[in-house]
Amino acid sequence: MAHLGVGIGWRPEIAEAVERLPGLDWVEVVAENICSGHLPASLLRLRERGVRVVPHGVSLGLGGADRPDAGKLAALGERAVALGAPLVTEHIAFVRTSSPALEAGHLLPVRRTRDALDVLCENVRIAQDALPVPLALENIAALISWPGEELTEAQFLTELVERTGVRLLIDVANLHTNRVNRGEDPFAVLDAIPLEALAYVHVAGGVERDGVWHDTHAHPVPEVVLDILAELRRRVSPPGVLLERDDDFPAEAELAGELAAIRGVVGLPGPASAGPAPSPLGSAPDPRTPEGEGPAGPERARVRVGVEQAALLSALVAGTPVPEGFDRRRVRVQARALAAKRAGVVARLAPELPGILGGEDPYREAFLGYARNRPMTAGYRRDALDFAEHLLIRDLPADPAARRRLTTWWQDRVGARPPRRIVRWARTLVGRAA
Structure with a gap:
């Protein structure tokens, strides 16, 4: 596995600052935010300087009940080739369900059961077969816990590595x-997982509110996180460490200071003087070899996992009852967080909408009302259009000039007339009846 050094997550908002950071060894880019045929000029300049670029996927949902989408896998592989990446990374998470069709717009935790592990392992092997470079998977942060889990985090990760050969x-x-x-005890996880499978490490900031830690990637890295990094360093010399920052970007000097603090904790040299790579793992099992219950077993596991995930996701984004065994308060916190993130992403993709609706506060109030029982099913861009149509159906905003602007905005993007008044009335009546 490649030795990477110390790096930072490349984001368009800080692209120029990233290029000026001293001693930068590598960067990571969100795979879905770039196109392999039109790479940002900043990334090209970094590559020309010898800075490695690793694509980091967020939409595969390898922990979901469905098999990975072939188109998404092909796109991820194309980006890896275009960037000359030594590997690609994704998450141990689910992000959608197909029955019903729901999108979380966020990484949700996989239930640590034998069923979920069987499904994840098969999905990982499918991805490994399709990708042109090695795959590494990230442990995710979570607000909620699944009831009745059969494995600890360390047991789940260890068996995943043993069965697939995937990196961590x-x-x-x-x-x-x-x-x-x-x-969960982070040091117990570090003690029990196969650190010889380590591809690299993420470091990021967050904030605690009312006893809940929010992994915001918008705050400075706290000492408690650096302490865990130091504990990991005592156990292994990581091939790479990366600082993630996704919002509320600080001054360039502050970013440089955080990178210096990370470098001080891990004492990592640059790629040229790095030591030997970790020992390779044993070869992964043949993905075509039946395991467990035989060929029918994984299909039954997918059905069971799909039912569980759909019940949770529906409670989070569609207002259905919280499944038995979950902490209902935590599920409500997660649901609010998902809705707030959804509103923020739509506002970034369609910045005209807050202006049309009179500012950030009226926009958020209107969007959260729309989203309460209307889950996202086809991504954020479609969500923005559906939100605008929802407002027009209800003859909103109240100001006629603003409503005309919203109508024009909607028409320009869908190439159609907004629903006629009689259609709007009918839809409103149907909505009230539901």
Whole structure:
């Protein structure tokens, strides 16, 4: 596995600052935010300087009940080739369900059961077969815990590695998040997982509110996270460490200071003087070899996992009852967080909407009302259009000039007339009846 050094997550908002950071060894880019045929000029300049670029996927949902989407896998592989990446990374999470069709717009935790592990392992093997470079998977942060789990985090990760040969991307900030939110011991995880499978490490900031840790990637890295990084360093020399920052970007000097603090904790040299790579793992099992219950077993496991995930996701984004065994307060916190994130992403993709609706506060109030029982099913861009149509159906906003602007905005993007008044009335009546 490649030795990477110390790096930072590349984001368009800080692209120029990233290029000026001293001693930068590598960057990571959100795979879905770039196109392999039109790479940002900043990334090209970094590559020309010898800075490695690793694509980090967020939409595969390898922990979901469905098999990975072939188109998403192909796109991820194309980006890896275009960037000359030594590996690609994704998450141990689910992000959607197909029955019903629901999108979380966020990484949700996989239930640590034998069924979920069987499904994840098969999905990982499918991804490994499709990708042109090695795959590493990240442990995620979570606000909620599944009831009736059969494995610890360390047991789940260890068996995943043993069965697939996949590498691990360990996020020490996520270990801290799960310590606060789920009572899990980060040092016990580090003691028990196969650190010889480590691809690299994530470090990020967050904030605690009302006893819940929010993994925001918008705050400075706290000392408690650096302490976990130091504990990991005592056990292994990580091939790479990366600072993640996704919002409320600080001054360039502050970013440089955080990177210096990370470098001080891990004492990592640059790629040229790095030591030997970790020992390779044993070869992964043949993905075509039946395991467990035989060929029918994995299909039954997918059905069971799909039912469980759909019940939770529906409670989070569609207002259905919370499944038995979950902490209802935590599920409500997660649901609010998902809705707030959804509103924020739509506002970034369609910045005209807050202006049309009279500002950020009226926009958020209107969007959260729309989203309460209307789950996202086809991504954020479609969500923005559906939100605008929802307002027009209800003859909103009340100001006629603003409503005309919203109509024009909607028409320009869908190439159609807004629903006629009689259609709007009919839809409103149907909505009230539901």
